Amino acid sequence: MNINVSIPTAFRRHTEGVANYSASAASLPELLDALSQRFPELKPHLRDDEGRVRRFLNIYVNDEDIRFLGDDYRFSDGDEVTLVPSIAGG
Amino acid sequence: MSASLHYQLRCRECKTEWGNQPISFCQNCFAPLEVTYDLEEIGNKISKDEIARRSPNLWRYKELLPLPENHDESLPVGFTPLVEARHLGSHCGSKSLYIKNDSVCFPTLSFKDRVVAVALAQARNFGFEVVSCSSTGNLANAVAAQAARGGFRACVFIPADLEPAKILGTNIYGAQIVRIDGNYDQVNRLCSQIADKHRWGFVNVNLRPYYAEGSKTVGYEIAEQLGWRLPDNVVVPMAGGSLITKIHKAFRELIQLGLVEEKNVKFFGAQATGCSPISSAVKAGRNEIQPQKPSTIARSLAIGNPADGFYAAKMISGSGGWAEDASDPEIVEGIALLAETEGIFTETAGGVTVGAARKLYQQGRIKPEQTTVLCITGNRLKTTDALAGRFNTSEPIPPKLAAFEEYLERELEPAQAAGAAR
Numbered sequence: 001m002n003i004n005v006s007i008p009t010a011f012r013r014h015t016e017g018v019a020n021y022s023a024s025a026a027s028l029p030e031l032l033d034a035l036s037q038r039f040p041e042l043k044p045h046l047r048d049d050e051g052r053v054r055r056f057l058n059i060y061v062n063d064e065d066i067r068f069l070g071d072d073y074r075f076s077d078g079d080e081v082t083l084v085p086s087i088a089g090g
Numbered sequence: 091m092s093a094s095l096h097y098q099l100r101c102r103e104c105k106t107e108w109g110n111q112p113i114s115f116c117q118n119c120f121a122p123l124e125v126t127y128d129l130e131e132i133g134n135k136i137s138k139d140e141i142a143r144r145s146p147n148l149w150r151y152k153e154l155l156p157l158p159e160n161h162d163e164s165l166p167v168g169f170t171p172l173v174e175a176r177h178l179g180s181h182c183g184s185k186s187l188y189i190k191n192d193s194v195c196f197p198t199l200s201f202k203d204r205v206v207a208v209a210l211a212q213a214r215n216f217g218f219e220v221v222s223c224s225s226t227g228n229l230a231n232a233v234a235a236q237a238a239r240g241g242f243r244a245c246v247f248i249p250a251d252l253e254p255a256k257i258l259g260t261n262i263y264g265a266q267i268v269r270i271d272g273n274y275d276q277v278n279r280l281c282s283q284i285a286d287k288h289r290w291g292f293v294n295v296n297l298r299p300y301y302a303e304g305s306k307t308v309g310y311e312i313a314e315q316l317g318w319r320l321p322d323n324v325v326v327p328m329a330g331g332s333l334i335t336k337i338h339k340a341f342r343e344l345i346q347l348g349l350v351e352e353k354n355v356k357f358f359g360a361q362a363t364g365c366s367p368i369s370s371a372v373k374a375g376r377n378e379i380q381p382q383k384p385s386t387i388a389r390s391l392a393i394g395n396p397a398d399g400f401y402a403a404k405m406i407s408g409s410g411g412w413a414e415d416a417s418d419p420e421i422v423e424g425i426a427l428l429a430e431t432e433g434i435f436t437e438t439a440g441g442v443t444v445g446a447a448r449k450l451y452q453q454g455r456i457k458p459e460q461t462t463v464l465c466i467t468g469n470r471l472k473t474t475d476a477l478a479g480r481f482n483t484s485e486p487i488p489p490k491l492a493a494f495e496e497y498l499e500r501e502l503e504p505a506q507a508a509g510a511a512r
Contacts, residue, residue: 009286010117045120055378055400056121060279063272065395067381082283087115087122087397088295089224089278090330 001026001075005035006082014042026074028059028066031081058086096131097156099123099299102401110156112216112291114298122397123299125156133347138318147196148204148307154343155208155307156300158215165239167207168307170195172315172463177431178444182451186461188321189428190312192468193436198235198259199469200228200390200437201333205304206236209293212300213242218291220245224281225294226274226329226390227256228468233293234265245290247277253389255472273384275395294330298397305333309340312463313350320344320353322460323411325447327439327467328359328368329391331402337465338405357406358456359413360446362386362421362438368396369413371403379403387418387476388438390468412455416445422476424448428466437468438476 005021012019021038025031032053036043048054059066060082066073075081099108103121115122132153144150148168152161171191179187192201206229213221221242223233230246237244244265248257249272260267270277285295293301313320320341326334334357344350361369364386367379379399384392396402406413416424424444429435436444443464450456487493 008283010113010115010120013117054120056115056119058279058395063276063279065275065381068383082279084279084282085115085120086395087120088282088285088292088298089274090294090332090393090397 202232208304209301213291234263305336306340309337331398362388372413414446420445435470
């Protein structure tokens with residue numbers, strides 16, 4: 001599956017300035033693995049030591065928070081994935 | 091810390107210091123930033139007497155707020171009444187109950203006036219010309235009003251289906267309103283993306299660490315109005331979870347400054363049953379938040395993915411407090427009960443607070459003899475639609491005494507009629 005990932009400005013210091021990345025992944029764990037491999041400096045900011053998605057990182061798939069899609073969500077070709085720091089609002 | 095300022099931003103997790111700039115999360119680890127203060131220096135500048143000499147508004151605590159030099163103090167925001175609530179107290183089984191009544195906060199009748207006052211002081215400091223926010227209504231009102239007075243352009247983002255009174259109450263100040271076809275959490279995500287691209291001052295995105303500090307003034311005022319002592323319990327409505335954590339921070343600062351005696355205040359959070367990600371976490375004994383899709387008449391609290399949910403749940407549990415939620419009918423009953431017992435007519439969020447507090451007394455989690463403060467954060471005029479159909483319009487009667495006597499016989503209890511005839 002080809003997934004388009006949007007990377008916010010603050011994260012780009014860990015991605016050599018890359019703002020949009022096209023990854024091949026079928027699931028969220030695969031996507032995080034692919035991002036970690038391509039951008040090693042980003043890796044510690046995606047998951048904690050126990051492998052969970054970082055508390056202050058929200059991940060959206062085509063405008064939906066991935067947590068609403070279920071743990072076994074499988075990507076579809078062309079899915080738009082957006083990484084957004086969670087600290088806003090209220 | 092810089093020589094001139096006694097505050098700066100620091101990461102809540104990795105503790106990296108970031109000076110003062112319009113950012114809300116750590117640029118290293120993406121965790122939230124928090125304003126920290128040089129409390130020792132502040133302690134040399136303020137005292138109870140000094141504060142008492144100042145005008146009754148939130149600027150009286152200016153040393154404890156992240157304000158730039160030469161900020162404008164001309165708008166008297168805050169210092170709302172703390173009202174002893176004897177009748178509501180006896181109804182709930184409390185001997186010492188108070189209402190912190192931000193439904194009359196100046197200028198737009200909600201506690202959001204406080205946070206916006208601080209945020210716009212920093213927006214000017216950072217040179218923003220456009221100020222903005224994602225809002226469930228009250229914040230949009232506050233941003234629009236204070237931007238109008240401050241000479242900013244305001245552009246606010248709201249879910250399209252907000253209460254009409256909250257939309258009108260933003261329109262009137264000349265603000266640009268962008269209605270989003272989605273819920274608040276979707277509006278919020280969009281604003282994060284816009285703030286990442288455009289140089290606008292989003293009070294609850296890139297100015298959020300400063301903005302959130304304004305909520306501390308609720309805590310300072312409660313302590314001062316109780317005669318510089320802390321209550322045993324506070325009950326606070328929760329949307330993003332920021333207010334309750336900032337009241338806690340305010341109390342801790344007052345203790346550190348020696349302005350009040352040390353006390354472990356218990357914090358109780360209130361949410362709507364139809365949007366209860368934080369209270370669900372507290373009840374389940376965890377701090378991690380599972381987001382929800384909100385469905386409640388308490389629109390001002392309808393945040394399914396609360397930014398400070400983790401910290402709120404952790405602080406509540408750590409304080410020995412608890413969290414409760416109120417269903418839509420219980421929210422309406424809470425609004426009516428507060429009005430009928432204390433003459434205070436609040437919005438739906440206030441109904442949530444009263445509804446949750448009743449349960450906390452029933453459960454014995456709040457004891458009758460303890461001093462407890464309920465935070466009422468918004469005004470009735472904005473959510474009258476929640477009460478639609480509750481009251482019938484009575485038939486008019488002719489302007490004749492005989493018609494009134496007949497009305498008395500018909501409508502009032504005989505005993506009341508006899509009393510009225512005396």
